Amino acid sequence: xxxxxxxxxxxxxxxxxxxxxxxxxxxxxxxxxxxxxxxxxxxxxxxxxxxxxxxxxxxxxxxxxxxxxxxxxxxxxxxxxxxxxxxxxxxxxxxxxxxxxxxxxxxxxxxxxx
Amino acid sequence: xxxxxxxxxxxxxxxxxxxxxxxxxxxxxxxxxxxxxxxxxxxxxxxxxxxxxxxxxxxxxxxxxxxxxxxxxxxxxxxxxxxxxxxxxxxxxxxxxxxxxxxxxxxxxxxxxxxxxxx
Numbered sequence: 001x002x003x004x005x006x007x008x009x010x011x012x013x014x015x016x017x018x019x020x021x022x023x024x025x026x027x028x029x030x031x032x033x034x035x036x037x038x039x040x041x042x043x044x045x046x047x048x049x050x051x052x053x054x055x056x057x058x059x060x061x062x063x064x065x066x067x068x069x070x071x072x073x074x075x076x077x078x079x080x081x082x083x084x085x086x087x088x089x090x091x092x093x094x095x096x097x098x099x100x101x102x103x104x105x106x107x108x109x110x111x112x113x114x
Numbered sequence: 115x116x117x118x119x120x121x122x123x124x125x126x127x128x129x130x131x132x133x134x135x136x137x138x139x140x141x142x143x144x145x146x147x148x149x150x151x152x153x154x155x156x157x158x159x160x161x162x163x164x165x166x167x168x169x170x171x172x173x174x175x176x177x178x179x180x181x182x183x184x185x186x187x188x189x190x191x192x193x194x195x196x197x198x199x200x201x202x203x204x205x206x207x208x209x210x211x212x213x214x215x216x217x218x219x220x221x222x223x224x225x226x227x228x229x230x231x232x233x
Contacts, residue, residue, distance in 0.1 A: 035222075043226060044226040044227060045207065091157065102148070
């Protein structure tokens with residue numbers, strides 16, 4: 001069965017600090033997809049990134065970066081120079097190749113303090 | 115692109131009534147739509163997956179007769195909570211994705227959610 005673990009339930013940082021959100025997954029599939037979503041207080045989930053299991057290149061998008069390591073089944077997310085607007089719940093998710101069994105992690109609540 | 119809307123955003127109803135929630139993909143055709151339920155400070159729980167023109171596939175433990183899902187077109191899916199009770203109060207979120215030939219995994223784009231309160 002597929003499973004996603006986000007060990008950090010809540011994190012608080014001060015603005016401009018860097019913060020890394022951990023995501024560890026379990027799957028028996030050799031092909032799979034990993035996602036990160038952001039859920040601000042308004043409730044709407046915002047898609048951040050999708051990564052397939054064959055692409056282990058790290059990705060950077062502005063202040064966001066992702067570190068995918070198959071060897072440790074991790075897909076961590078780093079926010080550089082955090083801002084108050086980054087405050088949200090962040091979900092890591094995993095799916096099978098055809099989008100089946102889309103599983104969300106429990107989420108990490110990030111609070112960025114001014 | 116990839117905008118999904120939900121209506122209503124918030125609904126309060128009396129126990130025993132039925133409530134319909136609409137999910138629309140505004141700028142793409144969604145071959146698959148998903149319905150989730152989210153309890154306060156919890157993760158999303160998948161309720162069902164629906165493909166246009168076919169019956170929805172419900173997750174284990176989700177009552178089909180309680181949560182009626184209709185995916186009538188490539189841009190619209192509805193969730194009807196029948197005979198709602200206070201324990202059905204929750205945040206309901208839909209998502210939509212489109213398929214590509216060859217079976218590439220689809221990114222799910224989420225609606226803004228509907229907060230249901232049953233009195």
